[in-house]
Amino acid sequence: MPLTQEHIYQAIDELRAIASMGLKYSTNEYDSDRYKRTLSIAFRLLSAVEQRPFEEVSHEFQIDNWLHVSPKAGVETVVLQGKQLLLIKRKDDHRWAIPGGLVEVGETLTAAALRELREEAGIHGKITKLLGIFDSRRWKTPIKAHMNSVIFQVEAEPSVPVAGPEAIDVGFFEEDRLPELSPGHHLRVPFLFKLLRGEVVTPYFDPVDAV
Secondary structure, X not given: OOOOHHHHHHHHHHHHHHHHHHHHHOOOHHHHHHHHHHHHXXXXXXXXXXXXXXXXXXXXXXXXXXXXXXXXEEEEEEEEEOOEEEEEEEOOOOOEEOOEEEOOOOOOHHHHHHHHHHHHHOOOEEEEEEEEEEEOOOOOOOOOOOEEEEEEEEEEOOOOOOOOOXXXXXXXXXXXXXXXXXOXXXXXXXXXXXXXXXXXXXXXXXXXXXX
């Protein structure tokens, strides 16, 4: 397959995303230096592709990048075992949530959803349905950035769930025996049971005046 400009832009954006995430979570100066160099490589590549000054490209990435003004994209998954819903116990607040996380640059929403499910609960499967798109503000998710979460239903392969690095426990729960849920999930999880029963039309989306 010939290398197109679109492929180059995607590679640059992936470098930018990896470096930016690394700088956010790096814990020592050596890692930070490596991520800064990676970010500089992305700037230099874009500068060469578009034949523009390095300083101009760097400014756009760090100040005017659309990521600073557009909502983030998140994905979550619904896995059922009979009438029970799969939940993970999060490490950050020790409360329960459906598996999910941020979409990485270069991923489709569906690929990100299945990756998060594997990473957080050790579950493999296939997506069978789009359940809805949920605005973080409408559903009281306590994050600094505005985010839209896309929730898919997954048909899981036979296996025993295992808590991943970002979880401390995992299990299946009935609607009337839910554990203490993480903020945001305390609203979405009960609503998901209504979606699954057909009480609300799927795929769900927040109405215009919801916020």
